[in-house]
Amino acid sequence: MKNKLILITLTLFVGGLIGWLIKPSSNDAMKEESTHLHEESNDEIWTCSMHPQIRKNEPGDCPICGMDLIPISVNQDYEESPDAIRMSPTAMQLANIQTAIVSKGSAIKHIRLTGKIAPDERATYAQTSHISGRIEQLIINYTGESVKKGQVVAALYSPELVTAQEELFIALKNSD
Incomplete structure (x- = not known):
């Protein structure tokens, strides 16, 4: 019984030691990240799509996963809501995103998607009554129904x- 306990403890210790030796050092990635944060900023920086904390001034590979870095622009001012998705033209081309003008007509293609549509709260108004x-x-029957002036x-x-x-x-x- 005592030998079995010693064998299990020794096996766990050796396994932990091997795992610790094989594990990539995260300190190198942290040091590299901190040096890049303090460098001068250009109009374009490169980041990993899986690890956004990695930022470089030139193209290359992610030190954590090895994926190619993608460019992002530093000096972009957006007035959109924080929930809006922002994509560069390059990212839109890579994702094969196409846009069209919304118009009335019969549907060309039926696609079932899940999602959530949220109204723009900046365009929502409340009217307070000053009388009892x-x-x-x-x-108006439901929230979100459009209202025209004078209606x-x-x-x-x-x-x-x-x-x-x-x-x-x-x-x-x-x-x-």
Whole structure:
């Protein structure tokens, strides 16, 4: 029993030692990364698509996985939302991305995809009512329905508005 325990412990120790010796040193990649972060920045830097922390000023191979580095532009100012996907023309060409103008018509091809469509929150507005009352009829049926200028959105009932309307009619009647 004692010999079996010693054999298991020795096997685990030797296996751990071999794994530690075979493992690539991450310190080299960290040192290389830190030196590249402090170098002068050009208009284009090169990074690994699998390891974005690797950044170089010239093309080459990723020190971690050996993949070819891809160029990215440093001085790009985007006013898009952080959820938007940004791709360079080279990356779009490599990914074979094609765009088309959206128009009404019959579908040419049916493709089933999963995804999530989020509205642009910068184009969303809220209207606050400054009177008390209730909505008696809601014309807009769902969130995201488009609304045009001057379109009726809801029918309201407000005792304040009814009183003000009656006062207006009385004032118009007395002015005649």
